[in-house]
Amino acid sequence: MMRVLFADKPENWPRYEAALNAAFVQAGLNAEIFQPGEVAPDSIDYIVYSPQGPVQDFTPFTRAKAVLNLWAGVERVVGNATLTQPLCRMVDAGLERGMVEYVTGHVLRYHLGLDATLAQQDGVWRHDGGVPPLARNRSVVVLGLGALGAACAQALVALGFDVTGWSRTQKEIAGVTCLSGADGFNQALGRAEILVSILPDTPETTDLLNAQTLALLPKGAAIINPGRGTLIDDDALLAALDAGQIGHATLDVFRIEPLPAAHPFWAHPRVTVTPHIAAESRAETASEVVAENIRRGEAGEPLLYLVDRARGY
Structure with a gap:
């Protein structure tokens, strides 16, 4: 079974738990979702990430195949020297x-x-x-x-x-x-x-x-x-x-x-x-994008919204 880490603020987990699990089922993924500290970092296959979450050092995640950002912007992570995995930004219908x-x-x-x-x-x-x-x-x-x-x-x-x-x-x-x-x-x-x-x-x-x-x-x-x-x-x-x-x-x-x-x-x-409300990621639609990218990663297909590190987006 695939292991996915939810690396956002803990208070956002209740909004995403059901949405992610439903999206994984819809995409035909056999995956289990964990929060930081629940399993060893080197057992994680994919990281669902937010810059405001607890993960800032990606070095221990030696098995991770991609980091899937929940935000449209990646400026707070793209320059992280420990990030060697492919990084995908969030483009979802709700946002x-x-x-x-x-x-x-x-x-x-x-x-x-x-x-x-x-x-x-x-x-x-x-x-x-x-x-x-x-x-x-x-x-x-x-x-x-x-x-x-x-x-x-x-x-x-x-x-x-x-x-x-x-x-x-x-x-x-x-x-x-x-x-x-x-x-x-x-x-x-x-x-x-x-x-x-x-x-x-x-x-x-x-x-x-x-x-x-x-x-x-x-x-x-x-x-x-x-x-x-x-x-x-x-x-x-x-x-x-x-x-x-x-x-x-x-x-x-x-x-x-x-x-x-x-x-x-x-x-x-x-x-x-206005208090940064123009484009918030919605749990349901963002989860669908995350699930599709994991499906693509497992099928060897190109990832959606892959970040160009040189351009920064």
């Missing part, structure tokens, strides 16, 4: 749908000017004939066209928005103007009335949105960041907000989480803070 719903909800909020509307519930009828443009006349830019970014871009296209996507390597997505490279990045920012960032955390993306690049956006642009907190230079964003260069920012991820109570984002009138 993807959560990201799509978060992004489309906040894009529509900005597009329709709902913040201003809700702030005027004071008994005064304000109808001067002005209405929001149609979605086809609103330019939305998505930075990052991996599985999550591409899904968000496609959902925005379906709503009628003029969507541009940017990625490090050139992509082709129906209905999306896809750009790449340094020139493409500057071009994308120049048309971003609403900017959505779903980029990974890599050395190349750290502080990608800084004083110089924020200045390239149309004045008053809105930013939505459910990707990685390191993408944005916090001080530069605050300065751009104060100057009116950026109209509003909705931020779901931060350099330090939970976001410290004294951080200026909390009190800024043009910042919306």
